[in-house]
Amino acid sequence: MAVSATDLSRAIAFYEVLGFRFPPLEPDALHVEAEAGIRLMIDAASLIEQLTGEPPTPGGAPGFALLYDSPAEVDEVAGRVAAAGYGVATPPWDAPWGQRYATVVDPDGYSVDLFCPLP
Incomplete structure (x- = not known):
C-alpha cells in the first residue's frame, strides 16, 4: 500500500499512532517504508507529481x-x-x-x- 504525503514527518506521526514503525527519516527523503510485516510506503507528494505529471489526490488511491x-x-x-x-x-x-x-x-x-x- 502506498500513500502520498505533503509532509512526510506529519504522515509518519499519524501512521505511528496506528501502530506502524518507521526508520529515522533522512533530511531529503522523498520515500519511506514502515518496518512491519505489511508494506506501507509513503511518498512525498512532490515525487508523485514528478512521476505522473499531476499532483496526487486521496481519491486517486485506494484506502x-x-x-x-x-x-x-x-x-x-x-x-x-x-x-x-x-x-x-x-x-x-x-x-x-x-x-x-x-x-x-x-x-x-x-x-x-x-x-x-x-x-
Missing part, C-alpha cells in the same frame, strides 16, 4: 483497512487518533456485518478503516 485483535483495541486506536488531533470520520461502532469498525483520516485525506471481528 485500506487494519485488522486489530479486539473491539477494545479498535476503540483505543481511534481514541489515540482523535487525541493526537487527526480526523475520525466514523467513530467506532458495531457494524451489522459482525465487526467493530471505525474510519480515520490521515493528514492528506486518505481513509484508513480500523476493524476486528465481534465476539
Whole structure:
C-alpha cells in the first residue's frame, strides 16, 4: 500500500499512532517504508507529481483497512487518533456485518478503516 504525503514527518506521526514503525527519516527523503510485516510506503507528494505529471489526490488511491485483535483495541486506536488531533470520520461502532469498525483520516485525506471481528 502506498500513500502520498505533503509532509512526510506529519504522515509518519499519524501512521505511528496506528501502530506502524518507521526508520529515522533522512533530511531529503522523498520515500519511506514502515518496518512491519505489511508494506506501507509513503511518498512525498512532490515525487508523485514528478512521476505522473499531476499532483496526487486521496481519491486517486485506494484506502485500506487494519485488522486489530479486539473491539477494545479498535476503540483505543481511534481514541489515540482523535487525541493526537487527526480526523475520525466514523467513530467506532458495531457494524451489522459482525465487526467493530471505525474510519480515520490521515493528514492528506486518505481513509484508513480500523476493524476486528465481534465476539
